[in-house]
Amino acid sequence: MQAPEASSPQNQIAFSFMSESEVREPVAVVAADAASAGADSGGFIPFVTVTAAAGAVILALLSQGTAEPLLLTLLASLAMLGAFLIFGFVAGHIRIGERVREEDLVKALADGFYDGVLVTRQDGTAVYANKAFEKFAGGTEGGDLESLEAAFSGDAHAAAALFRLTRASGRREPWREEFEVRAGAPRRPRLIRVTNRPFAVPGHERELDPMVLWTIADITEERARHASTVDALAAVLGRYDAAPVGLLLADGGGLVHHANATFIRWLGLEPAALAERSLRLPDLVTAQGFELLAGTAGAKGGESSGVDLDVTCGGARSVPMRLFARREASGGLVIGALNRDSGAGASLDVEAAEVRFARFFQSAPFGIATVGADGRIASTNASFTRMILEGSSGIGEHAAEVLCRSAEPGVRSAAEAALRQALAGKMSAMPIEISVGAQKEYSRRVYISPLTGSRDAREAAVVYVIDATEQKALEAKFAQSSKMEAVGKLAGGIAHDFNNVLTAIIGFSDLLLQTHRPTDPAFKDIKNIQSSAYRAAGMVRQLLSFSRRQTLQAEPLQLGEVLTDNASMLRTSVGEKIQFKTQTSRDLWYVKVDKTEFVRVIVNLSVNARDAMPDGGTLTIRARNVTERESQKLGHHGMPVGEYVLVEVEDTGSGMTPEVMAKIFEPFFTTKGVGKGTGLGLATVYGIVKQSGGSIYPESAPGRGTTFRVYLPRHVPENEDEIVAQKAVKKERPADLTGTGRVLLVEDEDVVRSFAARALKRQGYEVLEASTGVEALEVMDKNAGRIDIVVSDVIMPEMDGPTLLKELRKTNPGLKIIFVSGYPHEAFETSLDKDEEFAFLAKPFSLPQLAAKVKEQLGR
Numbered sequence: 001m002q003a004p005e006a007s008s009p010q011n012q013i014a015f016s017f018m019s020e021s022e023v024r025e026p027v028a029v030v031a032a033d034a035a036s037a038g039a040d041s042g043g044f045i046p047f048v049t050v051t052a053a054a055g056a057v058i059l060a061l062l063s064q065g066t067a068e069p070l071l072l073t074l075l076a077s078l079a080m081l082g083a084f085l086i087f088g089f090v091a092g093h094i095r096i097g098e099r100v101r102e103e104d105l106v107k108a109l110a111d112g113f114y115d116g117v118l119v120t121r122q123d124g125t126a127v128y129a130n131k132a133f134e135k136f137a138g139g140t141e142g143g144d145l146e147s148l149e150a151a152f153s154g155d156a157h158a159a160a161a162l163f164r165l166t167r168a169s170g171r172r173e174p175w176r177e178e179f180e181v182r183a184g185a186p187r188r189p190r191l192i193r194v195t196n197r198p199f200a201v202p203g204h205e206r207e208l209d210p211m212v213l214w215t216i217a218d219i220t221e222e223r224a225r226h227a228s229t230v231d232a233l234a235a236v237l238g239r240y241d242a243a244p245v246g247l248l249l250a251d252g253g254g255l256v257h258h259a260n261a262t263f264i265r266w267l268g269l270e271p272a273a274l275a276e277r278s279l280r281l282p283d284l285v286t287a288q289g290f291e292l293l294a295g296t297a298g299a300k301g302g303e304s305s306g307v308d309l310d311v312t313c314g315g316a317r318s319v320p321m322r323l324f325a326r327r328e329a330s331g332g333l334v335i336g337a338l339n340r341d342s343g344a345g346a347s348l349d350v351e352a353a354e355v356r357f358a359r360f361f362q363s364a365p366f367g368i369a370t371v372g373a374d375g376r377i378a379s380t381n382a383s384f385t386r387m388i389l390e391g392s393s394g395i396g397e398h399a400a401e402v403l404c405r406s407a408e409p410g411v412r413s414a415a416e417a418a419l420r421q422a423l424a425g426k427m428s429a430m431p432i433e434i435s436v437g438a439q440k441e442y443s444r445r446v447y448i449s450p451l452t453g454s455r456d457a458r459e460a461a462v463v464y465v466i467d468a469t470e471q472k473a474l475e476a477k478f479a480q481s482s483k484m485e486a487v488g489k490l491a492g493g494i495a496h497d498f499n500n501v502l503t504a505i506i507g508f509s510d511l512l513l514q515t516h517r518p519t520d521p522a523f524k525d526i527k528n529i530q531s532s533a534y535r536a537a538g539m540v541r542q543l544l545s546f547s548r549r550q551t552l553q554a555e556p557l558q559l560g561e562v563l564t565d566n567a568s569m570l571r572t573s574v575g576e577k578i579q580f581k582t583q584t585s586r587d588l589w590y591v592k593v594d595k596t597e598f599v600r601v602i603v604n605l606s607v608n609a610r611d612a613m614p615d616g617g618t619l620t621i622r623a624r625n626v627t628e629r630e631s632q633k634l635g636h637h638g639m640p641v642g643e644y645v646l647v648e649v650e651d652t653g654s655g656m657t658p659e660v661m662a663k664i665f666e667p668f669f670t671t672k673g674v675g676k677g678t679g680l681g682l683a684t685v686y687g688i689v690k691q692s693g694g695s696i697y698p699e700s701a702p703g704r705g706t707t708f709r710v711y712l713p714r715h716v717p718e719n720e721d722e723i724v725a726q727k728a729v730k731k732e733r734p735a736d737l738t739g740t741g742r743v744l745l746v747e748d749e750d751v752v753r754s755f756a757a758r759a760l761k762r763q764g765y766e767v768l769e770a771s772t773g774v775e776a777l778e779v780m781d782k783n784a785g786r787i788d789i790v791v792s793d794v795i796m797p798e799m800d801g802p803t804l805l806k807e808l809r810k811t812n813p814g815l816k817i818i819f820v821s822g823y824p825h826e827a828f829e830t831s832l833d834k835d836e837e838f839a840f841l842a843k844p845f846s847l848p849q850l851a852a853k854v855k856e857q858l859g860r
Helices: 026-062 065-091 102-111 131-136 145-151 156-170 220-241 261-266 281-295 352-363 382-389 399-403 409-423 469-515 521-546 559-565 567-574 595-611 628-634 681-691 720-729 750-762 773-782 801-811 847-858
Strands: 116-121 126-129 175-183 188-199 211-218 246-250 256-259 307-311 319-327 333-339 367-371 377-380 432-436 442-450 461-467 554-558 578-584 590-594 617-626 644-651 695-700 706-715 742-746 766-770 789-793 816-821 839-842
Touching: 116 131, 131 211, 156 175, 156 188, 188 220, 246 261, 261 333, 281 307, 281 319, 281 333, 281 382, 307 352, 367 382, 367 409, 377 382, 382 399, 382 442, 382 461, 399 409, 399 461, 409 432, 409 442, 409 461, 442 469, 469 521, 469 750, 469 847, 554 559, 554 595, 559 567, 559 578, 559 595, 559 617, 559 644, 567 578, 567 595, 590 595, 595 617, 595 644, 595 681, 595 706, 617 628, 681 695, 681 706, 742 750, 742 773, 750 766, 750 789, 750 847, 766 773, 773 789, 773 801, 789 801, 789 847, 801 816, 816 847, 839 847
Parallel strands: 578 617, 742 766, 742 789, 789 816, 816 839
Antiparallel strands: 116 126, 116 211, 175 188, 188 211, 246 256, 246 333, 307 319, 319 333, 367 377, 367 461, 432 442, 442 461, 554 590, 590 706, 617 644, 644 706, 695 706
16 A cells, blocks of 8 residues: 555646636646737737728728718628627637637647546546546546546456545545556556545635546656666675675764675674664774774875774674774765785785784783884874873874973973983883873873884884873872871870870869859869860861771761751851852762761861852852762772762862862861961861761862862661661750769779769769779679679770670670770770670760760669
């Protein structure tokens, strides 16, 4: 079945030789109008001449007096003739100046068509048929549809096609059918096309009853010419596919649009594979190979020199090929390929050793370039193009200029000296360190060596380039880790003793404040002493944070809620000059961090942003999820691939130089004036983020503001009970800190033990003291079963806290214990059983904190 054809006014035919209401063919009408115009112009002049002559005769007769009877007779005759002419003109029998009738002209034109034309009414009644149609209908004059059906009734396909045409005509739909019939004396097979187009006759009294124009044409010769053209094209394509070289067409991005059968066969694929799968040049020759091929393709319309590459498709075998590329005006690539394998490429004018060298040269994972005696690059491999040239070939350019396009003068002079030395035949063992990339973010290590055995002036030296970016990043990371380790050891070494001193200062200050009223002169002094002690404790905590040795109370958190809860506090911290914004995505994942320490991170970053905007600006804090796929594209060195929650702190301040950014996380480094900062803020932020398992990356430029991006790993709660239980642990400190019970206090520092004992006794507890773990066991033996809880230091001579706990569990498995220490509890958890239960209180602590912890554990 053929698709329906849309009817158009140009194809609607009506015939003027029929009645006034019949169909009029626009083409015929135009022809008839032209004929009428010609007839009018030819008949009007004689008519005027005759009229003028008759008028002259009448005037002559009127001038004679004897001509009156004759004149009357002539006037009567003329009156009769005029009345006859007027009647004939009105009736349409007489038309002045018309030589050819319109309907005769249109009929002549239609009869001269090669295609058969039939006009019928909607019910199939024939209105007109031309001579050609009568031939197709079997020679019946005034042929109609029935005669056409009778002519083709012997052929089942033709009869079915006519049935579909008739049915479409009844639905007033245009239709077309092509079918084969046997016609003529020898009954040869002919291909026939029959179409119908419904149309309406404007001004017809039966305009709602449209007519149908049928055409029938013999398209046998037309199809024969088409088949001949297709066969010729198939022959050309056959020679294209059978060519002994591989040919393919790709766009500028490397997508292969067509490849001949030879190339596809070399890859070990079926001919239909190209249509079934998308082949890309970067997948066939690696991304570096494609960059080299595209870079050497030359200008539009030009050809490149051959490039030897290994071509492979997926996991199929690798085929060595020499590829030639030409760039089209549209930007696409036309590529020819020669198979350099031992079989197909044996006849090439290149020895097998050269082939193997070309393969090794192009597939090397490090950059290689040969340099001529004039210092210009003669050839490069794919890795060199990717690592140094970023896609261009670089052939013909001076090697030192290519290597040091944006390098410092000292590096450029070193490269030029090394190149001169290599061209002179001398070996230089010292590599040259260069930085490339838009932001100089990539490090390259360059070696230049002479080619002493080469007789070709085009290859006097060779340049090797190794990617040192990852090594540099690891070196920087190791240096940073070393600094952190040194500071951590220092902080850890003094934390215990220093926190003991601070505990005593804070504790005794609490005791003194309880015995002094706010109106006492000494009250303010004691308060200042206590504030200074707390400040010192904060500095120790910052050092421990930087070295990742502080105590973290990690819990599942939804950071959007945390930012919302602390928005008011942050807005107050940055001041009124700065516009503060928060943008958090919906359905943020959970993270497991210490809420207090996370808030400290945000506060430190916000305060730094405030200081960078002294004249005002905008501070924006954002939070969103980062999928595993997105983390793969980030390119942050050292950050594992995974799912994260990203928190961004962005300001519009003065920004930082690269030199400052390299040191911002170092302890005690600050750009602020004396007395305006300790230099531990960002060091603390770095330590908290790292100890929480996350990563932090700054991005800044002078005059463009700064953005800190904090990536915290996603935490998937085992169930909702974990979150509920974690929230239940957060109990408010009881207002009444008094209690009852017997407490064994184990502390080797006398001042700390003295303060803690007095603090607990003031709250109503009975306190037993011990200075070591061994002494504590003796006290336990003397008071067997009468001690409710043990408060013990961790680091003590003779016996430490974990060992003491193990000994106590032998005789008191249900005994409650609280460890107090200046070290985080993770430092000694490994020496305890996994299911061991204990409470922890970090030093330095205050009197209320100690009393609250004991009451919380005793539950009374």
